[in-house]
Amino acid sequence: MQIDPKLVKNQFKKSLDNYEENAIVQAIMADKLIEHLPFQYFSSVLELGCGSGLLTKKLIKKITYKKYYANDIVEKSKIYTDKILDDYVFLGGNAQRLQVNARFNLIISNAMFQWFSNLEKALLYYKGLMNKDGIIAFTTFSPDNFKEIKSLTGLTLEYKNLEEIREILSKNFEILYLENFDYTMTFDNPLAVLAHMKNTGVNALSSKLWGIKEVKDFCDRYKEAYPNLTLTYSPIIVIARLK
Numbered sequence: 001m002q003i004d005p006k007l008v009k010n011q012f013k014k015s016l017d018n019y020e021e022n023a024i025v026q027a028i029m030a031d032k033l034i035e036h037l038p039f040q041y042f043s044s045v046l047e048l049g050c051g052s053g054l055l056t057k058k059l060i061k062k063i064t065y066k067k068y069y070a071n072d073i074v075e076k077s078k079i080y081t082d083k084i085l086d087d088y089v090f091l092g093g094n095a096q097r098l099q100v101n102a103r104f105n106l107i108i109s110n111a112m113f114q115w116f117s118n119l120e121k122a123l124l125y126y127k128g129l130m131n132k133d134g135i136i137a138f139t140t141f142s143p144d145n146f147k148e149i150k151s152l153t154g155l156t157l158e159y160k161n162l163e164e165i166r167e168i169l170s171k172n173f174e175i176l177y178l179e180n181f182d183y184t185m186t187f188d189n190p191l192a193v194l195a196h197m198k199n200t201g202v203n204a205l206s207s208k209l210w211g212i213k214e215v216k217d218f219c220d221r222y223k224e225a226y227p228n229l230t231l232t233y234s235p236i237i238v239i240a241r242l243k
């Protein structure tokens with residue numbers, strides 16, 4: 001399923017204020033990404049899809065840098081990053097076609113690359129924005145992500161698995177760290193699952209509004225298929241160096 005960036009933008013604009021208290025798995029992903037970075041100093045950093053700055057806050061505690069560029073398709077993100085970063089450049093717009101003259105030693109992004117319609121093309125584009133020996137560090141999700149939602153609604157993104165990502169990367173990058181793990185959350189009821197997805201911007205999977213009947217049908221089928229009310233995340237962590 002291909003996702004319209006405008007839909008993603010609208011959903012995240014609405015969920016920004018509630019995002020961090022619900023982004024439990026995204027926080028674990030950010031920690032892992034930072035933990036496995038090979039250096040603690042990067043002359044110039046480009047963060048893509050910074051959102052409310054969950055990764056930004058954690059990253060600047062761990063690394064030092066001279067220049068920081070933060071991007072998000074939602075311009076309102078700047079209000080958040082202004083409070084976190086002193087001297088930086090905010091680049092609003094689609095991360096797949098940024099207009100920027102700088103070159104970077106670190107391109108980093110948490111929980112955003114899964115929206116890209118063509119990962120290979122995006123990585124080629126970032127290769128062109130990187131300095132020699134530059135590092136690209138990102139997290140995304142495997143096809144097992146939200147398998148409960150996929151089985152009940154058919155809605156899912158075109159996630160790549162670990163081996164597909166390895167193959168795409170190996171053409172231009174030396175892989176330094178690659179990991180896929182599952183993290184299962186449990187909820188009190190199916191409505192709480194829907195609320196969780198809304199608050200983390202994930203309902204960008206569909207532009208269709210559900211009526212009462214569709215919500216009730218979803219809740220009934222969720223309880224029947226997943227009596228423990230689980231929701232499975234399947235993140236992939238990637239760190240690679242430009243060859």
Ligand SMILES: C[S@@+](CC[C@H](N)C(=O)[O-])C[C@H]1O[C@@H](n2cnc3c(N)ncnc32)[C@H](O)[C@@H]1O
Pocket residue numbers: 005008009012013023026030048049050051052053054055056071072073074077093094095096109110111112115200201
């Ligand atoms: C799940 S949030 C992650 C936010 C943050 N990186 C974190 O660590 O929690 C995804 C973010 O990516 C942004 N985003 C989605 N597609 C984008 C695109 N094509 N270009 C730039 N930002 C995008 C959304 O607006 C949202 O802020």
